[in-house]
Structures are given as C-alpha cells and as structure tokens.
Amino acid sequence: MNKEMSETLTRVGPGTHMGNLMRRYWVPALQSNEIAEPDGPQVRVQLLGEKLLAFRDSDGKARLIDEFCSHRGVSLYFGRNEENGIRCAYHGVKFDGDGKCVDVPSSPQACARMHIKAYPCIERGGIVWTYMGPADKQPAPPELEWCTLPADHVFVSKRLQYSNYLQAMEGGIDTAHVSYVHSFEVDSDPMHQGVKALDYIKADGNVMFEIEKTPFGLSLFGRRNGEPDSYYWRVTQWLFPWFTLIAPFGEHALGGHVWVPIDDHSCWAWSINWQPSRPLSAAERSAMEAGKGIHVEYEAPGSFIPRANRDNDYMMDRVAQKEKRSYSGIFGFAAQDYSLQESMGTIQNHEAEQLLPTDKAIVMARRMLHEAALGLEEGQNPPALDASQQRVRPAGVLLPKEQDPVEWARVNLADSISKPVFSL
Amino acid sequence: MNKEMSETLTRVGPGTHMGNLMRRYWVPALQSNEIAEPDGPQVRVQLLGEKLLAFRDSDGKARLIDEFCSHRGVSLYFGRNEENGIRCAYHGVKFDGDGKCVDVPSSPQACARMHIKAYPCIERGGIVWTYMGPADKQPAPPELEWCTLPADHVFVSKRLQYSNYLQAMEGGIDTAHVSYVHSFEVDSDPMHQGVKALDYIKADGNVMFEIEKTPFGLSLFGRRNGEPDSYYWRVTQWLFPWFTLIAPFGEHALGGHVWVPIDDHSCWAWSINWQPSRPLSAAERSAMEAGKGIHVEYEAPGSFIPRANRDNDYMMDRVAQKEKRSYSGIFGFAAQDYSLQESMGTIQNHEAEQLLPTDKAIVMARRMLHEAALGLEEGQNPPALDASQQRVRPAGVLLPKEQDPVEWARVNLADSISKPVFSL
C-alpha cells in the first residue's frame, strides 16, 4: 500500500476522501443509555474528527449538535439541557436539537442569524446513529440483524481503541490471526466446551480461504475438514464501510463489530452479541456485562477505556505466556487484538508491510474502500447504501465436499433474518 | 475578528506586537510572600513567554533575573541564594539581582564579560511587579487603589488559567454573563443576603449598557430600574492593558482582577479584594483564604492550580445543575468563568465568533489594544502610562433618572481614593 492510498484510507476528517465516503452512511455515535433521560446530562462525542454534543431532548429524542456555541466558542457541555434545547452557560444563548438558535436573551433579534451544526439521529440496536453527510443523500436506516431485534435479544458495548480505525477493522476481517494470538484463549474458554466445531478447528490447522466480492462488501469462507464426506465452513462478512460479523459456535450468541473513527488516531470498537430467536439469558447477559467474550472490562465505570490498556502493558502476564495459557501473555479476545493493533503505532506504516496470501481479504477491502472514496469524488454513488443488503448473517456449517459454499451462502445467509441460524 | 487581529492580540512573547506593548507597563510577577525571606528559596516565574527566577536578596529586595546561567544554560533554580546574588550550582558562577556576574571562582577575569537578563522590581499591594521594557521608558509605579492601601486592607490571590489572557480578561470586562453562569451562585451566597442592590438586579433582568472610552481604558455603566424615580447603576472599569474592576455590593470589599500572560496558552488570573477605609475583618480574610468569592481553593498548597480544574471537569455536579443550585453545575464564581473560558481552547478561534450587541465593550477593548500595539510600532506612546489615571473606583449607585451617569462618574469615581465608596 503506497503513501497516497494509506493516507486516503486513514484520514477521515471533514473534506477528506474517506471522511466524505463515511459521511454517506449512518454512523454509530453513542450508546442510547449514555443519554438515558429526557433533559438529562449531555455527553461529548467525537466522530470523524468532529467534536459534537449528544443529548436527549424534552421529547425523548436523541440529538447531536456542535459541541461549541457559535457566539464565543464555549463548550455547550457546560450548558443547560432543558425545554428541547441546550442553553449555553455563558450568556444563555439556546439552540434546539436541529442546531437552530431559539433564544438570545440579551438580543432576541440576533437569533435569526445564529445557528450551529446538527446531525439527524435515529436509534437502533441500543445505539444512537447519526448521519453527517449531505441532507439530500441520507440513506435508509441500517437493517443489520441486531438493529432489528427486540432490545432483550441484543447486547452492545463499545471501547476506546488508540489506533486508526483501519488497522482495528482489519483485525475483524482477518480470520487468519485466530489460530495464533487467540489460540489458548479459545481452548480455555468454558463457553467453548462441548462445541463440535472446535474439534474440526483443532484437527485441521490448515484452513483454506475463499472470498466473494458482494454488493455489501465481502463474504469470507474458511474451510476445514469436517466429517469424512464434508467440510466445515465458517462464513463471515465485512460490510461497507465498517461492519464485521463473526461466525457463531454452537448455541452462542451471534457476534459482530463496528469500527468507527473518533479521529485519525483513535476509534470506537463496538461489540455486539445477539440471539436471533430468543432473549439473551441472564447468564449470557451477565457474562457480557462482565466483559467476557468479545467485550471488555473497563478501567472505570462509564470510561469506555479498557482496564487492560497501553499504560499497563495490557496487563501482560509473561508466566501465563510461557505456560501456554495465553499466546501473547494477554487475556481476553479484544485485548489480545487491540494490544497488537495499537503496537503498530496509531497509524500503521503501511508502506513497510510485507503482506501474505492470508491478507487477501484485507487487500480487497482496502481496494474497495479506496475505489469507493475516489469514485465518490467523481460522482459515483457509494456502495451498499441499500440497507436491505445488511440483512446478512455469519454461519458455521458442514457442507458436502462437492457443494459450493458461495452458492449455499447466497441462498441461506442473504436476507437471513427469520431464517434458521447455522451454527455448530 | 480576523486572523491578523487575533494573532496580534494573543501573541505576547518577546518581539511580538502585544508583547512589546505589555512590556511598557509594570507586570504583576508573583506574590511578595512567595519569596518571603531574604536569601530564602528562589522561585521560577514565567511571564510573557520568558522563563525567569525571582528571589529576595540579602537586603530584602525582590529581584527577577533570567532563570538560566549564561555559562552552560543550567537553571539557577538549583543555585544558592546568598550574599546578594544567586550562585549557580554547577560551577559556582554568581549573578547579582541586576544580572551582573559577581564571581566566577575558576576564572575571575571572565566575570566582566558574563551577565544575564534582569528586570527591575517594585512591591505594591502584596505583589512583586516587574518592568520588562526598554530601560529609558520605565513608567511610574501603579496607583491602583489596592496598591496604595495598608497591607491589612487588601487580600490578593492568584490562580493558573489554561487559556490565553485575552479570553480570560474578556470575562472580566463582560458584565453580561453574570445573569447566566453566575445566577444561582449570586442568589445562594450568604454574603449577598440583605444586599439591597440584588433586589434591583432580580427585579429587572433587562440590563442596559453604556460604555465610555477613557484615558485609562473603558468605563462600563449597567442600568437597571431602581426606586420609582431612580436607576440603579453599576459602574466598572477596564484599565490598560489588563486590569478589570468589579462593582461592589453593600458592605462588601471592592474587587478587581489582573490578567497576566504566562505564555500564549496560559495566564495568571490575579484576584484582589480591598476595603478602602478599614482593615479587612478576620471573617472577610478567612473567607478569602478559604477560596470564597472571587478567590479559589487550590489543588495543593502553593500550587496556584485550582482544585476544580480541567482534569476533573471542574468538579461539575449535574444534579446541582438540574436542581438550579448551579447554572452550569460548577461552583464558585472563578471556576464558573474559567471552565467556560478554557473550554474555548487555549486560544479561542476568534474568526468563528458570532458577536452580540452585549459584546460591545469587548469589541472596543480589543480595538484599543490592537491600535495601541500597532501604534507602538509606529512610534506612538502606549495609552494610560500616567499612573494617576489608575486611581479610579468601581461603584453601585442609585441616580435620579435624568442624571447622566458618565458625568457623575467623572466627578465621583476618578481619583476616587479618599472619597466615599458608592455601594448598595
């Protein structure tokens, strides 16, 4: 990846190629429960390099406006959230959730010429989503399965990652790394006991990959030997511009991530679990709340900074590493990934990479993002704006050796909501 | 305010327009009691971007010299303050309070060619003031009322503010903001109980302003309805280049501030209270020492960093904000201001401002500073070098409706020391 392509893919601020592209999709902004109450405390939110303020208005609607008052530039974080708007603490200037100035107590006539940035919001899957692009280009709301289920079927968390979104997201696309950094974690996880698929994975370390370019992004197919007459296939997806899905095991909840730039040097790693056909059990939910599986324990409640982080070397345990209880000495699927991704530097030196055949899906995703970003400048529409394409599901399945998994996935995984889950 | 003007006003290092202007006035450098004892510990002081060292010499005189030895550049903070000079700890090179080298133990003949920067100092009002400009341009000492009173009439404190001096000082000029961020604080302050003026203020939220350009800077007149045949006027002043005065309430001490740049991104906010005609009472002084009124509690003794600061979100209390015990959720007049001023960024983006009619005094002060700074380059004298102009006092007064407050102020507030205080 040359310097031009690296910069195109990693720079996301206003007016950048990738920033323009991302602003054509709905952006996960914050958890709905961070602004739980109408007229409750507002919250600072930074997205794609823009400093914003989220609040729930008197009508209960989630709102996202510029963090700063247009009068003197004071943060509205210190303002008063009341009567469907935020009133700046300095001089009482008030803006509603559309960024419209609705009161200038000292100079009512000045109201008309004052306004601040505001982005429309919707709520899906426990997340407040916003749209930061041109008003006339707003797409339909996301239809990812976890956005369409009752709230008690879904668990959502987020954590701060100190790296560019791209190298974080590539960990979600890259299924090859599971056999290394996660290997002892997979073995020791009590949730994995008795899962049939893990026998196939252990028995055949030589996974073969197929990749399909799709309208929504990429489908990845990992093949291992299954029963004598079958292969065990794991099917996962990357969806434009930042969604990844994880193939399930046994009765486990399905899983996925969203990788959303805060700025060029940090991102939100969203982690979602869901059960398509039933509420999460109390045991499932409490494990997720405790940071198990793809979720993390936090340094402090509400900080969204993981307890294992760069300041404490990710709580690395060299003894556990030596004793093969952890491959890298770090515990937890998420920490195992972000420790490595952050160690690359906040923006990886892409020019120095020496890529391998197993990086093929990453290379394809980079090219597709690059083409889409440059194409947008030339007037082309961004890919995957049709939300119905997001109704796709990951799977683990045994197929007869002669069966084409790509064909199979087209029939069984596209528009998969309400269809049976494939999981071993 | 365009970029040129913003940079002219906010850059204060050696050789800058505003830096040159400010160096023509006496600069509050540190509290006299920070260097309490002759030959006691020296103190690092940064002013207008210059790193300096203050000490009290063997004769008891306050001194201000370059922080660094001219030999190898070592900080004289680690040197020995003894026998009317500071001896560098590295090689014993010694400088006196005029920056003259008085000893090079290893090479006495080298003394003559070594010297360091030194600025003359005076002490007034519990503050060591210094003059950092051309030697032949040194003005007369300040004659602000609090500089001329016996020590027991005056209380002085300082605090570190993480912003450019300009946006800090503008909070001192801007009387319009009092009705917002300070409103519930004003109501609940026990010192404010029974103060007549507060009834006028509460009864008439629609304050009208007049502004007078004066030789010392600006006089501001805020008008509210008083008794049936009178207006209640609050008169405050801004004095070149960084002084602001606060109109008094009842028997309260008078108040004022000085806003002194440390560098372009931080400043000292000096806060002063004084009683013209009597010593401060023990109750007044102990409240001030406890950080009440315009003063603050410190993070640690001697740190001059407020306890409520940007690292702890100014100890914001969202419940108190919701319950209208604090407008912004922050407590204390000072913290209510500097929290907002620091939230603008260390140098406010002036180009994005949308100013209001109530900002008129700020606009005038900016223009006057800008003109004075540019005028200095063209050989004009800085304004307000005549210290007798500083003998002005703020006031709160009921005047018959037909009386011109500007006329009244010229007679009653200029050279006001020894005249009666006007306060309701």
Added chain:
Amino acid sequence: MNKEMSETLTRVGPGTHMGNLMRRYWVPALQSNEIAEPDGPQVRVQLLGEKLLAFRDSDGKARLIDEFCSHRGVSLYFGRNEENGIRCAYHGVKFDGDGKCVDVPSSPQACARMHIKAYPCIERGGIVWTYMGPADKQPAPPELEWCTLPADHVFVSKRLQYSNYLQAMEGGIDTAHVSYVHSFEVDSDPMHQGVKALDYIKADGNVMFEIEKTPFGLSLFGRRNGEPDSYYWRVTQWLFPWFTLIAPFGEHALGGHVWVPIDDHSCWAWSINWQPSRPLSAAERSAMEAGKGIHVEYEAPGSFIPRANRDNDYMMDRVAQKEKRSYSGIFGFAAQDYSLQESMGTIQNHEAEQLLPTDKAIVMARRMLHEAALGLEEGQNPPALDASQQRVRPAGVLLPKEQDPVEWARVNLADSISKPVFSL
C-alpha cells in the same frame, strides 16, 4: 558552538553524522541480567533512535532485532520467545536472532522474502553490547578494564536521563564542577572519611588542569598542592565516543560511565565500579545496589528511572541547601549532576553558552567528535577503534613537583590492567 556543530553533535538517528560515527563502535544496549534466562521475556530497547527488541535465545545467546514484525508492523514484544527465535503473536511469523524469517505458518514459501533488522551482540562486564554499523566494519570487542575482569569484581547500573547524551557526557568530562554541586556531598560521605587525597583537595581549591590529546580521546590532569615537595595529581580520561573514567580515592573501587543516546532527547547513563585485584566486598556491593556513590535509587524496581527526578524536582531540600548539607539541595552525586543537566532543556541551547577556561576539555572533546563525524563522511576511519587503547586507568597520585604527569601517565596508566592501582 554554532548551530551546525550543535546539531551535528546531538543528532544520532540513522543517517545522521554523529549517528553514523557512533554506529562504528560497540554500543552498550542493556544489562545482561535484563534478559536473564534462555527463552525468557524479551525486552524493548531503544538505541540511537531505533526501536529494538532484546532476547536471550534457546542457546543462551543475547540477541537484538527490530521491535516490529515485517508482516503488519506489530511489536514483537508481544510475541513468543521460543526455540531460538521470536514468533509474532498476530500470525505466528517467526524470526531468529539474525533477523531471518524461519516460519510463516500460513505461507511457508513467503519465508524467503521476509526478514528484519538484527544487530550482532556480545556480552562484556555484565552488559550486552551491540554493533549497529556496516557488517564489514565491526571492530574488536571493548577492552575497558571493567569488561575484562571476573563478574564479581564489577558492579554495573544504568539510569534514564532526560537529556541529550552530549550534555550528560560533558558532566563526566568536566572535573571542574566537583568543587561546587558535589562539595558538601563529598565532605559528608562516610566512605570518604580518612581518605588522604581529600585533605589535599580541601587545602587547595585552586586546581590547575592540563589536557593531553591521545589516540583514545583525552587524558585530563588536575593538579593540587600535595606534600611540600610534591603535587597531588588526579588523572581521568574520556574515550571515544562516550566513555569517561573517574579518578579513585583510597581503597575505593574505580569508577566510570558510558553515555549512550536513546534518542536525541534522552540517554542511558551507565555507571560502573570495579576492583582490579579483588572481588567487591559484600559491603561495597550492597551500597552500590542501594544506589550509593555514582549509582541511584530507582522509582520502581526495573524501571531504571531514578527516584529523584524532574517530576518531583529531584526531591530538592531547601533546608539542607541552606544548612550547607547539600550545595543544590539535592542528594546523591548522580542526581546532583542530572538535575542540572536536565534543567538545560533536553538539548542545550549551545549557541547561547559563554564558555570558561575550565571548559577546555569539553571544547576539545566536542571538536574531536565533530571532526571524526565529518571525517567519516569523507572516508576517514573513526578514531580509537583499536580496543587495546581502552586498557587505560584513572589515577590519583603524588608526584615530585618537577615530574611531568603526562609522561608519568603514559608509562603507568596506558595498558594498565595488571599494573598496580594509583590511588590515595
């Protein structure tokens, strides 16, 4: 020293003049006991601006390779040190101690084209040394006395200094400062009681210096009055490019330092004590371990950050300074020096210096380094690559007044190992 010369001497990264020169010598990289065990935990090491990883391989050999995997740029610090190599935690790519890729599990054929930087290592005097220059220019191993003695004769420690190596090393060359910042420390050190030489030093404050340019660098001769017919000479050395030796007192261990750039703004200060003819006593070793003499106490075990550091103003005690128990208020020979050297800024402003006659040795060392660095560009060989020249020893000696100390030193201190120690 002009700007060109200052930058030439202080910039040490790859491709810089001084960086190229230093890469022609063996570089102290880390303590041997930091990688105590074969296949034990690897350690991050930064030298001359390069981020590296040290490990002890399965055969017990110390190794130094690039910190980052060439595949995706992940830090090998998180990898597995096993079977003579480090395996990256992300995808299992493995490199041996020569930087050769020995395994790419997913793509064995990719191995041949992958490799990372590796530098040869040797161990001498409890230190892992590395050579970072052109392979065909590798010099013979160091022959400093403390590198050639049995391990129980030597004690080695290191500490992090927050300054460029040059101003740190110049403190090691500069014997003139001992009479100032260290003066009360020298007096009060119980190890100094009964040492004859200290009587001469106290009796004659007017030390005279002679300096000899030698093939290895510089010999410094400090003369004080001794007995009626003799002078007391202290002979110390600076050896290319970063070694300094300390003249001994009485039965004390000999001492020396190495000043090794981490990057342009920080360095490792190595401190070494040794007894040529006997093991260190238990008392000597435990005092050194406790941070006495030229060593330091650490902030935390294994941190190599001194307990007295810039964050705590070096634990300065103004009372002790006033009472002449410490000249600068700081305790410990090392802290007394690095507090001053760090106060210069991480790179001293050399252009503002006003040098004194006592700085002559520093000026000569700077010129010799500058000439050597520029000469290297023009094809000249670096000085002092002949390791046998390092077999020189510092001394304290009484010589008849008419005896030439330079002659004496050539006979008695060059190739001095196995010769008697001269110490009073």
